[in-house]
Amino acid sequence: MKTSVATKIFALLCVFLLYGAPPSLQAEKHSLYYIYTALSKPVDLPGIYQFTAMGLLDDREIDSYNSEEQKKIPTQHWMKEKMQEDYWEKGTQSRKSKEQWFNVNVDILMKRMRHSESDLHVLQWRHGCEIEKQGDEVKFSKGIDEYSYDGENFLSFDDKESQWVAPVDAALPTKRKWDNVPILNQYTKGYLEKECVDWLNKFRDYADEEFRNSSPPDVHVFAKRSFRDKTKWRLTCLATGFYHKDTFLTIRKYRSPLPEDELESTGIRPNHDETFQMKKSVEINEDEKADFDCFVAQRTLKEPIIVRWGRQTKIIKGVI
Known part of the structure; x- marks a missing residue:
């Protein structure tokens, strides 16, 4: 009996070494991100708005907002069923505020970089978190809070050092301004490591409930x-x-x-x-x-x- 058990254990170890852990033991990776995109001027093209925002759970869109409809709406059935009406009302007001903020700051960056108002410019913001889940244990993996201007990295938050990183000279004034407000950096770090993870876990539970009933x-x-x-x-x-x-x-x-x-x-x-x-x-x-x-x-x-x-x-x- 002892020999048989030892043989099975040895065989299992060989499987781990050759193929990695079986699916049930592998850590699951999940992410929750919000992406905001603002254009410096309207574009007369179908489906292209001056301001858009979306939430992505594991790269699947769960909510959306645009400058034409000006309403945060669910894009997944389970989001519509699980989240209360006040969630969407508060979300709509938050997206409207961010739309105004983006409109102001696109103009600021254009002037700072001496860019022509006749050209089209794009300001984007992406923030969110990633986790690893193994069984009931959830581990924070990383948080991202970053801005880009015309497709180039402009400003990002270093979660470990709790400070902003400016890869270009034009972002230095913003970095100095934000780093001089410690409570802002503390809030950003807390959101990425705690609040974002809580929302991610909640959304995953809602999504899993529906997926378990799917084909x-x-x-x-x-x-x-x-x-x-x-x-x-x-x-x-x-x-x-x-x-x-x-x-x-x-x-x-x-x-x-x-x-x-x-x-x-x-x-x-x-x-x-x-x-x-x-x-x-x-x-x-x-x-x-x-x-x-x-x-x-x-x-x-x-x-x-x-x-x-x-x-x-x-x-x-x-x-x-």
Whole structure:
């Protein structure tokens, strides 16, 4: 019995060394960011506003605001259902105030840099936080509070040193002004490390509740002749229609994951309906009788999805 247990432990350690921790033990990474964009003058183009703002949870838009409608609105069903009306009313007033602030400061920067008012200039602000979650433990990863002007870094907050960093001379007056108000830097640091994380966790809980009730991802396995070697087959696993960007997908042989450096991956890509997809491929010998399968795990799934290489596999003669 002792030998058997020791053997299992040794095997598990080998899996960790070769393939990393299994999906259920890997740390989840999540982010919450708000992005504000102000133009120095109106642009007569559809869908382009002089001022826009949006909230992004794990790179998915959860709310939006623009200078034409002047109202903060939810862009996810669960945000509309979970957040009370006063949240949107207060959010609208906050966005209106920021719109006025941006309009004033775009003009200030243009004058400071001696830029022509006839040209179009852009001022952006991005702030938010990232966390790592493993089980019930949530760990603050980093906070970002940064400004850019015409696409170039202008000013950013150093969370560790609690001070502003000015990469260009034109930002030095703003840095000195803000650093001379310690309570402002204390508030910025507190927001990034605490308040932002609290909102992120709340939004994640709301989103997870809806995602748990949604359909599981569609998983397919395809095979076609290799272009590089006609004696081999190219086996592809495709998972699509999922919401979680922390979805884990791999190809297994004899129920053991293949090393990631042997697989070709598209990475996680967006679909047209705000879901995501991911595809991984590997070349195998034509006469190989191995038991291949596609393994997909997700924290909202009660058990992984496994599609086996064999009868459920489609042989594709052309290009997918």
